[in-house]
Amino acid sequence: MSENSRPPAPSVLRTPRFWLAPVIVVTLLMSALAALYMGGILDPKKNLDHFPIALVNQDEGDTVPGSTPPERKNFGNDIAAAIDNGVDHQKIDLQQIGIAEAQSKLDSGTLYGAIVIPSDFSKRTTILAQASVVPGEVEQPIITIYTNPRAGTVSASLVQSIGTTALEAVNKNMGEQLTALVTQQLEAGGAGTQMSGASRLLLENPVNVLVVAHNPLPDGTGFGLAAFYFALLLVLAGFTGATVVNTLVDGMLGYAPTEVGPLYVQNDVAGLTRFHTLLVKWAFMIVLAGIVSALFQWISRALGLPVTHGLALWEYSTLVIAAVGITAMSVMAAFGSVGMLVNLFIFVILALPSSGGTIPLEASPRLYAWLAQFEPMHQIYMGCRAILFFDARSDSGLLHAVVMTLAGLLIGLILGFVVTRFYDRKGFDRTHRPKGA
Structure with missing residues (x-):
């Protein structure tokens, strides 16, 4: 097609909304990120509370x-x-x-x-x-x-x-x-x-x-930061893994195009309902949770992290990755593309500063202590810390972490089941409809 025969740019490019929307969304996200991350670490002594x-x-x-x-x-x-x-x-x-x-x-x-x-x-x-x-x-x-x-x-x-x-x-x-x-x-x-x-x-x-x-840490624990970074790995595995699986499965089932370099592929729609599609994605996440948690532990051990309760760490890590991944998939099934932003807020922007992994919650602004009551990162960090540093004692935060992780998993399962079944019953199938159709 010659340069002169190309169709004119769509009128959407000429609208202010097209240019303002990405700028506003990214600016707001990054502002929230800076305020939450920097606000939690700058003055721990000033923020001490009990x-x-x-x-x-x-x-x-x-x-x-x-x-x-x-x-x-x-x-x-x-x-x-x-x-x-x-x-x-x-x-x-x-x-x-x-x-x-x-x-x-x-x-x-x-x-x-x-x-x-x-x-x-x-x-x-x-x-x-x-x-x-x-x-x-x-x-x-x-x-x-x-x-x-x-x-x-x-x-x-x-x-x-x-x-x-x-x-x-x-x-x-x-x-x-x-x-x-x-x-x-x-x-x-x-x-x-x-x-x-x-x-x-x-x-x-x-x-x-x-x-x-008291009871000094052994070598290979990053001066106590190993538990925080291991917990961060688990959250990222669930959050990022869910995003990748969601994109690949939708592409293979024909619900979204797949682009690899210059190649653009649009498979035929498989015809699965939203609920059954979500079940497939959940199955992938469960399998990946066991594999990735084992890999994380194997790599960490190879790099020098001392692990005395390997089975407990693998079991809890598998539970965490599955819970985060399943919940993130359910959010994307409920909100579509906007669900990725919702997941970003839940599992990254709000979660990391309220984890208590770097600055204790008792030395952070009260907002972070409030967020930690339900934000998953804090519960996951406490579970990893209990297994790695406190002999997997239930009273060191492990029992609470397991209960809260299971609660998060249950919320994700219920959300995904209810929303996708509702969409299916209302006939909101995943097919392209031209405007005016």
């Missing part, structure tokens, strides 16, 4: 040297009270519990960290005070801040920052008290004994604050 940390006071107390009558002092109680009074309880959920309960909650990931005052804290403190004027061996009293790296790298950093900030003020206040106590005892004892400059300096900051990782 961030769970344990305060464990095991101090047994000790007798104050030189006191008449003998006075028993528990410095641990004073420090615990000072920490409790010093934190913003709206931001920090400071749980004063025993050591056994704290360890159990750390092991299940329900605590991000713990501040532990040991049983000999007062004893070491009184020895330190005595050693300021009497020669002898001395060890500083210790308070340990336990982080929980398996619950997230950022959460561990937040615990360290919160703990050290709280103890700085406590340490200074306690130093002033000890310095005054020793000075008073020296004055009562008369001239001749003085506190050295080194002793005074030590008493100004008497507590040795240690930061220790």
Whole structure:
């Protein structure tokens, strides 16, 4: 066909809607993406809301040297009270519990960290005070801040920052008290004994604050990010896999053209109902879920990810990919091409910032915590984290993740069944009808 014999451009190209629609849709999508992603990570400390940390006071107390009558002092109680009074309880959920309960909650990931005052804290403190004027061996009293790296790298950093900030003020206040106590005892004892400059300096900051990782992560876990990225892989496998299968099946059944390079193929329509077409797509997704989940685990293991519960990880991964894929297909069956945008919002734009995989939900804006109640990415991340880092314990989020994933799968099945059956009964068959026909 010669250049002059080509038909004129369709009139649709001359309409403002043709040019504005793509620009507006993409602009809105990218704006939402930027606002949601950047808004959730920029200031975790500012967004803290009931961030769970344990305060464990095991101090047994000790007798104050030189006191008449003998006075028993528990410095641990004073420090615990000072920490409790010093934190913003709206931001920090400071749980004063025993050591056994704290360890159990750390092991299940329900605590991000713990501040532990040991049983000999007062004893070491009184020895330190005595050693300021009497020669002898001395060890500083210790308070340990336990982080929980398996619950997230950022959460561990937040615990360290919160703990050290709280103890700085406590340490200074306690130093002033000890310095005054020793000075008073020296004055009562008369001239001749003085506190050295080194002793005074030590008493100004008497507590040795240690930061220790509770149950550190092994190598090959990406500093705790492996669970988040594995969960992201599962969501993308379901979301992207559903899109690919939907396109290929529609092309092979003649409901959509297939283009490969310059080739344009339009197969004859197979004549399947919408419901039966969706069943075919669901079958593909179920088969692919088992294959892809096995491949993800095999590749991750080959790259160095330590997996101690391989079967549980494969089973849950298969469930996730199938649930996301089936639901995404049902959305596309219900809304057509617009369904792809709906899936993008559900499984990517809203899901990733509300997952809690990079920034804890307790350190994110409240919108993200609300979204996490029903957004699939958070549930999937918690399930993967429980299997990979918390020994597949049900109380570490695995049971909740499985229940929520099954609920999502059920919603997808019901949506697809109801909508496609309704379309079929109303005679909305998938055939091209020219305008005016």
